[in-house]
Amino acid sequence: MRIESILLNSKGVVQKGKNAPKSAKDGAKGALPVYATFDIPDKTQISTITKALDELDKVEFLPNDLIYVKNLGANPPFKNGHEALEWIKQSRVQILYADFSNPKVHACLNYDPENGTMIFINSNYKDNCTHSDVLAISEAIFHECGHGKDFDSENSIQEELDCLSLNVLAHRFYKKKYPGVFDNKNSFLFSQGVSLYPKLFFSFQKTALKNRVADKYGYLQSGDNKHPATKLADDIKHIYNNATYV
Numbered sequence: 001m002r003i004e005s006i007l008l009n010s011k012g013v014v015q016k017g018k019n020a021p022k023s024a025k026d027g028a029k030g031a032l033p034v035y036a037t038f039d040i041p042d043k044t045q046i047s048t049i050t051k052a053l054d055e056l057d058k059v060e061f062l063p064n065d066l067i068y069v070k071n072l073g074a075n076p077p078f079k080n081g082h083e084a085l086e087w088i089k090q091s092r093v094q095i096l097y098a099d100f101s102n103p104k105v106h107a108c109l110n111y112d113p114e115n116g117t118m119i120f121i122n123s124n125y126k127d128n129c130t131h132s133d134v135l136a137i138s139e140a141i142f143h144e145c146g147h148g149k150d151f152d153s154e155n156s157i158q159e160e161l162d163c164l165s166l167n168v169l170a171h172r173f174y175k176k177k178y179p180g181v182f183d184n185k186n187s188f189l190f191s192q193g194v195s196l197y198p199k200l201f202f203s204f205q206k207t208a209l210k211n212r213v214a215d216k217y218g219y220l221q222s223g224d225n226k227h228p229a230t231k232l233a234d235d236i237k238h239i240y241n242n243a244t245y246v
């Protein structure tokens with residue numbers, strides 16, 4: 001299955017390169033712009049993305065996990081993976097691999113009302129196609145769908161928390177569905193991505209979670225119209241304002 005693209009939004013990403021839309025613009029104030037250069041995926045990559053979407057389609061949030069993340073101060077933008085998949089189809093979102101100027105970016109969403117929404121996955125992962133890779137990529141796609149759902153280019157700490165809760169909830173669902181699937185997965189995609197946030201969200205102390213989100217997203221506003229800041233987002237903004245980040 002090949003998903004054709006349409007909508008879009010640039011939450012902290014600027015594109016360049018041969019296929020970049022002309023209207024690419026800077027992302028949130030204070031963000032280092034990230035450049036993405038993308039190409040048409042090959043058969044293997046399309047197959048990985050297709051498998052990732054098939055897995056995403058079956059994601060259900062574990063009831064206690066959902067209560068937990070809501071109490072913590074995150075509001076998942078979708079009820080389950082199926083809802084995100086429907087959004088992808090209806091919005092005709094295109095999913096592509098891209099080279100990012102910042103190699104630490106796992107994935108990003110580009111919102112462009114003219115050319116359509118695109119979800120880019122870091123091309124460092126383009127040959128990763130084991131089952132755990134497929135699941136990790138589906139989590140990254142889920143996160144970006146959360147950003148895309150509001151059809152704007154505004155971002156906030158709260159919006160990031162809400163989108164992070166999607167991959168956290170999906171990750172815990174996968175761990176239950178496929179016991180051991182993430183064991184000994186220590187590459188960057190896992191250790192600094194899909195396996196990190198579930199650990200931080202669900203650790204008893206929330207200091208590490210707050211510091212991590214402050215470090216990565218603290219430059220953003222606490223909340224926005226569609227994502228009113230919870231105490232958690234305000235706390236993170238406060239940490240950011242009182243810390244010196246280079």
Ligand SMILES: [Zn+2]
Nearest residue numbers: 143147160163
């Ligand atoms: Zn995000």
